[in-house]
Amino acid sequence: MPASSPASTGEMARIPGMKTQRNAELGLLAFAMILVAAYGATVEASRIGEITPTFWVPAALLSILFLGLHFVVRYTAPYADPVLIPAVALINGLGVGFLRRLDIGDALSDKQPVPSVFAGIGGRQLVWTLIALILAAILLLVVRDHKIVSRYAYTLGLTGIVLVMIPAVLPASISEVNGAKLWIRLGAFSIQPGEFAKIALVSFFAYYLVRKREVLSLASRRVLGIDFPRGRDLGPVVTVWLLSLLVLVFEKDLGTALLYFGLFVVTLYVATERASWLIIGLLLFFGGVYVAYLLGASVGGPFANFYDRAQVWLNPFDNENYERLGGSYQLVQGLLSLGTGGLFGSGPGGGSPRFVPEVQNDFIFAGMGEEIGLFGLSALLVLYLLIVERGLRSALAVRDSFGKLVAGGLSFTLGLQIFVILGGITGLIPLTGQTTPFLSSGGSSLMANWLLIAMLLRISNAARGPAASGGGTDRAGGGPKKAPVQLHGAMTEVIKP
């Protein structure tokens, strides 16, 4: 059988004439860092009244970090997408800048001297960025071929479930923050394991669905004009999904539940190319939400939280909702912030974001919106859109199904997360606690999302590189001599009549 011919080129051999676009990436990165520095300078000018001599330090530090990642990409994934890193770097940098702006604002209102660059939440975010970028670089260095990941699919699936479950099992004193049991808190240090679980779960779903794809889309029973696959084929995926959902009910976090549900439905849709999955998913979701709402109104108990949130969403300006503890105060303040900002905002450093509770986390978009206005926010939104688009394009272009599903699932998750939190802040959908990717303060979210970007870079490298690196030809990578076990090793199941 003239199967794939081994092209063990070790390091990726560059083929002359192929554009790697790495220089474009470097240029964009420099531009992004200039913007971050300009933001810092504007903040200091309007907040302190003068530009301090150290205004460029955060931007310079970030530049060094991103430059490091850029060189890792140059070396390990030369054909990766040129837009992902600069766009994410800009958002990340503006996030750091905004958090530093909050530090400066807090210090000045307390009549304290201007905090140093490394102090406060801004400084902490810098450190988190460093750690996140190191993790991303490690992922790029270790995973030289995204198909290797499929070897550990079941391990990853199990890890994902365990990660989601840890906070539910832990006592509330360690795991609960603001009513949501999502955390592991050890002293000053806290992580949100669920953020990492999404990457693991995407890989598991992708692997499993690639193997079962044909069975799922062909051996189905037609009920009411919609094709349902056989239960036994779907078992493990549904189990994983139900487990994560159950756990999330106990952790009282609707946003993450919605994220996993959307991820599950979309991966299924991409794998089977059947729109019926989307319809089933949406119906199930809206049905479930409505039932939960009714249950919350009549029974209360675990659903009461959800009912309250729906009330806040429907009538934020209702006085009773506004006054109530945990009511619509935050949402209303966020909306007022966005309204005050108007079209062009009050200028970086010119607003008063501290009126909004949790402005450094969930509501960072409202806080930034007050200062950069609709004009600036839409630029950020377009950047997010482009990041997701590049991920989906890699999914379209990559030539193996596992890569397609992973890239598609990851980019969709990122997009959905942005939708969930922005929809919540702007009152489009009920507010659920989610971090704004790359922008909000917090290490887990930053690390997990940079890992996600590293994975997308890896897949886009395979998608855009010469055929040898992306197709079925095995490449021994830097790793063990044995060629990676690929999905074709485990043949897709064949339907027997």
Added chain:
Amino acid sequence: MPEFVLTVARFGFLILLWIFVFTVVGVIRRDLFAGVRSKSIVASPRGVGGAVPADRPAAKAKRGKAARQLVVTAGQLAGTRITLGEIPITIGRAEDSTLVITDDFASARHARLVLRDGQWFVEDLGSTNGTYLDRGKVSGPTPVPLGVPIRIGRTSLELRP
């Protein structure tokens, strides 16, 4: 800080932000059209089945230029491009093919393209429904000129410079 400077900084920042967005879009745009040197940027729509325009001089047409890309012009994967190196390209439904086509009329290992002395050859790998170069069925390794459709089931592929 005088008010004027602040206003300039404020709007300057927003404008720079948008310039960045448009630069990113520009890079994406260049990236999309990179390597497209043929006149038609868009592959022929589905179902047209890689119908070669009658006036195209088929075989000898563009000799001399090296093929750089393999483009799918019809079928489910229409629009897909593979940049050619020196490695053979395998085509079929099997998951390990370079180009995995989900076409009911394709075999698991349907055909492959091999580079020999600067010329790409197409070779049928014992497929059930055969591989066609333009109109003729491929029986042995056959040189593939640029722009001539290779047909596998409902899928058409072409070499492009």
